[in-house]
Amino acid sequence: MKAPDPTRRLKKRYLRARYIGAYDERKLQAELLALFGELNYGKLYLKTAKHDHAQKKIVFRCERSKAHELAGALSLIKSVRIIPERISGSIKGATTKP
Amino acid sequence: MYDIINFQLAESILPNSGFSKILPAKDLVFEANDCSSALGRREKLVYCSSYLVDSGALVLFKQKKKYPVIALKDIIETDSFRRAHLLAKISFFAKTCENLRLPYVLCTYAGSPETHRSVAECILIAGLLGIEPRMAKKAFSIIGEII
Numbered sequence: 001m002k003a004p005d006p007t008r009r010l011k012k013r014y015l016r017a018r019y020i021g022a023y024d025e026r027k028l029q030a031e032l033l034a035l036f037g038e039l040n041y042g043k044l045y046l047k048t049a050k051h052d053h054a055q056k057k058i059v060f061r062c063e064r065s066k067a068h069e070l071a072g073a074l075s076l077i078k079s080v081r082i083i084p085e086r087i088s089g090s091i092k093g094a095t096t097k098p
Numbered sequence: 099m100y101d102i103i104n105f106q107l108a109e110s111i112l113p114n115s116g117f118s119k120i121l122p123a124k125d126l127v128f129e130a131n132d133c134s135s136a137l138g139r140r141e142k143l144v145y146c147s148s149y150l151v152d153s154g155a156l157v158l159f160k161q162k163k164k165y166p167v168i169a170l171k172d173i174i175e176t177d178s179f180r181r182a183h184l185l186a187k188i189s190f191f192a193k194t195c196e197n198l199r200l201p202y203v204l205c206t207y208a209g210s211p212e213t214h215r216s217v218a219e220c221i222l223i224a225g226l227l228g229i230e231p232r233m234a235k236k237a238f239s240i241i242g243e244i245i
Contacts, residue, residue, distance in 0.1 A: 031177075034177070034178055035181070068222060068225050069225070069226060071222045072219075072222035072223050072224075072225050072226040073226065075174075075215060075219040075222055075223055076173065076174060076181075076223065076226075078177065081212075083216070083219065084218075084219070084222065
């Protein structure tokens with residue numbers, strides 16, 4: 001099978017956030033789904049890339065053009081208080097840089 | 099940047115939020131259901147909870163140097179259909195103000211410390227309303243020029 005054109009790959013961004021309270025991924029997904037709708041939630045390509053339970057920090061992966069929208073939406077989550085901290089092009093950048 | 103809140107200010111909020119000053123809404127903001135009912139009032143800041151776009155009233159706001167207030171707590175505190183409805187209404191309201199070149203004030207107008215957000219978060223939420231970061235920063239700092 002021919003490999004896909006590299007320009008058609010998923011352009012990713014990594015969003016680091018810290019949270020206060022009990023984190024429940026199912027509830028978070030349900031709230032984001034309610035906010036974005038099925039169509040836009042799908043276009044987010046949302047995935048949890050890294051989760052540090054001890055420091056209460058989490059890194060989300062999403063589509064490049066939706067990164068700021070996702071950060072805004074995370075600020076509106078009610079089940080857990082999520083504070084977006086940094087958007088980066090790599091997991092390393094998102095986790096190590098202040 | 100300034101913020102307007104609707105509860106007793108706790109000292110712990112100010113350093114974490116990024117706002118240079120947090121003002122109480124009492125005596126500063128007139129709350130009305132629609133913009134036209136605020137025309138005869140002395141307060142310069144008007145919070146229209148319905149966000150009904152009344153172009154005539156907004157033109158008079160510009161002449162009388164009154165400023166509409168967009169409260170982010172409306173989006174933060176609500177959910178589902180009501181939130182979707184408000185997102186559309188506030189977005190259209192802000193766009194109309196921009197078209198009329200009427201400066202508007204953005205604030206959290208939080209009713210409790212739980213619904214209060216930092217400057218960075220407020221700018222991101224404003225982005226969901228179609229307000230550019232540059233405009234959002236201007237809308238957060240305009241209170242300093244008014245009072």
